Amino acid sequence: MITVPVLLALILLGYWQIQRLYAKAELIQEMQIRGAASAIALPTDFRIPVEDLEFRNVKVTGQYMYETELHLLNQVRDGIPGINVFTPLVRADGDGILLVNRGWAPMDWPGAPIEEPGKGPVGVEVTGVVRVPGLPGWLTPANEPGKNAWYFIDLAEMGAAGGILPRIDYYLFATGENHLRDAPVPRLAPEPNQWGADRPNNHLPYAITWYALAGVLLAIYMIYHTRRRRNDGD
Numbered sequence: 001m002i003t004v005p006v007l008l009a010l011i012l013l014g015y016w017q018i019q020r021l022y023a024k025a026e027l028i029q030e031m032q033i034r035g036a037a038s039a040i041a042l043p044t045d046f047r048i049p050v051e052d053l054e055f056r057n058v059k060v061t062g063q064y065m066y067e068t069e070l071h072l073l074n075q076v077r078d079g080i081p082g083i084n085v086f087t088p089l090v091r092a093d094g095d096g097i098l099l100v101n102r103g104w105a106p107m108d109w110p111g112a113p114i115e116e117p118g119k120g121p122v123g124v125e126v127t128g129v130v131r132v133p134g135l136p137g138w139l140t141p142a143n144e145p146g147k148n149a150w151y152f153i154d155l156a157e158m159g160a161a162g163g164i165l166p167r168i169d170y171y172l173f174a175t176g177e178n179h180l181r182d183a184p185v186p187r188l189a190p191e192p193n194q195w196g197a198d199r200p201n202n203h204l205p206y207a208i209t210w211y212a213l214a215g216v217l218l219a220i221y222m223i224y225h226t227r228r229r230r231n232d233g234d
Helices: 003-036 155-162 203-233
Strands: 057-064 070-077 080-091 097-106 123-131 171-179
Touching: 003 203, 057 097, 070 097, 070 155, 080 155, 097 123, 097 155
Parallel strands: 097 171
Antiparallel strands: 057 080, 057 123, 070 080, 080 097, 123 171
């Protein structure tokens, strides 16, 4: 009797999608609330749980380590393939190094800019959203640090490849940067990120599909056994 186990599995899959529907709705609401708030200075207190910082608008000042630039591949914008440029930021408040996703660049991105001769590094104030990396999909290729080819965000591995010790629990999804020198050095820069809290929540159609399959299976089961009982009675 395989019908009953399959029926239970379909019902459980539908229930699982309903739970994911509610969880995703709560996540989107939290992202909207935090994203609507004004930017705050990125805290230096390491005791603050990352869950309390994720999706918050923050600002932080420091100096970019352009020579340690990292490239996240397979990033498409307006149908054009490219990369996301990750650059370590040495925080001016002394709270170590933060990896910053500075935005999108085309595949032929020439790399880190060159500072103006005779002048020191340019300080920068970065605004953005605190993000925690997600897990790679099962079809995602392995990262290739030796080629500076990154297919998913692994902060510890990216830091090791760059010879730095960044925070490994979050990074900054930059939405703007302002160079602090009065006469900023002309430099190449990636196209800024655009942050939006709107995310698709497609779990309800999936739940309906599983429940519909369960209903169809149950109907077939009942029709089959009804006809069988009739045939047995003849």
